[in-house]
Amino acid sequence: xxxxxxxTGLVGSGFMTYLSKRPEICKxxxxxxxxxxxxxxxxxxxxxxxxxxxxxxxxxxxxxKYHFEMLIHISNKGQIVQFSRLAAKHGIKRTxxxxxxxxxxxxHPDNGQLKAEKECESILRDAGIEYIxxxxxSIFGTRPDGKKDRNLSIFTDYVRRWPLFPxxxxxxxxxxxxxxxxxxxxxxxxxxxxDELKNKALICSGDQERSFKxxxxxxxxxxxxxxxxLYLPAWLGxxxxxxxxxxSGKKKDNREKIxxxxxxxxxDTSDELLALGYVAHPLEDSLRADKIxx
Numbered sequence: 001x002x003x004x005x006x007x008t009g010l011v012g013s014g015f016m017t018y019l020s021k022r023p024e025i026c027k028x029x030x031x032x033x034x035x036x037x038x039x040x041x042x043x044x045x046x047x048x049x050x051x052x053x054x055x056x057x058x059x060x061x062x063x064x065k066y067h068f069e070m071l072i073h074i075s076n077k078g079q080i081v082q083f084s085r086l087a088a089k090h091g092i093k094r095t096x097x098x099x100x101x102x103x104x105x106x107x108h109p110d111n112g113q114l115k116a117e118k119e120c121e122s123i124l125r126d127a128g129i130e131y132i133x134x135x136x137x138s139i140f141g142t143r144p145d146g147k148k149d150r151n152l153s154i155f156t157d158y159v160r161r162w163p164l165f166p167x168x169x170x171x172x173x174x175x176x177x178x179x180x181x182x183x184x185x186x187x188x189x190x191x192x193x194x195d196e197l198k199n200k201a202l203i204c205s206g207d208q209e210r211s212f213k214x215x216x217x218x219x220x221x222x223x224x225x226x227x228x229x230l231y232l233p234a235w236l237g238x239x240x241x242x243x244x245x246x247x248s249g250k251k252k253d254n255r256e257k258i259x260x261x262x263x264x265x266x267x268d269t270s271d272e273l274l275a276l277g278y279v280a281h282p283l284e285d286s287l288r289a290d291k292i293x294x
Contacts (some may be wrong), residue, residue, distance in 0.1 A: 006075030009033040014184030061091035070094040080139035084120040133201040141180035142291040166230040168237040171213030174266035178206035179286035202270040205287040209266040
């Protein structure tokens with residue numbers, strides 16, 4: 001049996017576009033879903049168990065009930081250490097953890113996500129558990145229930161409403177956003193080729209590298225809008241976000257956001273995934289398709 005978290009979310013929905021065509025796998029999947037989640041589109045594919053991914057008692061109960069052979073954790077990259085401990089506690093021998101390319105950040109080389117991965121690796125190796133960390137770039141798309149991502153949808157909404165877009169450092173920072181369906185494709189490859197990919201951290205990304213400014217132009221084109229840019233210096237962006245941080249008494253911290261806007265965030269998909277046939281959908285086509293369905 002396989003425990004999967006986050007199947008109702010954006011990445012999980014992308015994964016389901018591939019899983020739904022594989023009934024021999026779905027019949028062995030136990031999907032942990034919140035009480036508030038709409039699971040009507042999942043019920044015909046896999047076993048649904050209600051509960052919170054933060055509820056350790058619930059998780060222990062599920063592990064004792066099903067004796068899982070694999071864990072695929074999608075729901076929250078901030079919980080990878082918690083779920084590594086769960087796997088070690090219950091002897092789940094194979095794990096796939098969705099992490100983030102933030103672990104590859106050059107501006108924050110000692111960041112929390114990378115530290116979490118290293119802690120997970122230590123826990124899993126000590127317990128003799130095989131693992132894959134999958135690091136997607138910025139993810140976009142609309143889930144089957146209509147909920148949108150919190151990445152590109154912010155820019156899409158802005159472009160739809162306003163013709164003037166403020167950008168820092170002339171929008172030269174590189175990006176490589178990817179559709180949730182493509183993260184699902186990478187997850188399916190990780191599952192199918194686990195033995196070839198095990199004990200590695202793999203990057204999956206969008207179709208090609210482009211500047212932040214070029215990405216905004218594509219968004220505007222898809223929305224049928226004209227866009228004009230207000231160019232602002234990078235120092236001003238940092239000043240505003242850092243001033244906001246200290247003015248709030250260090251309670252509202254968006255400093256990382258400005259760093260991420262100014263950092264090159266284009267990462268190449270790992271050769272291992274490319275060799276297995278991973279191909280990302282073109283950005284413009286993905287934005288037009290947008291909603292994930294299966």
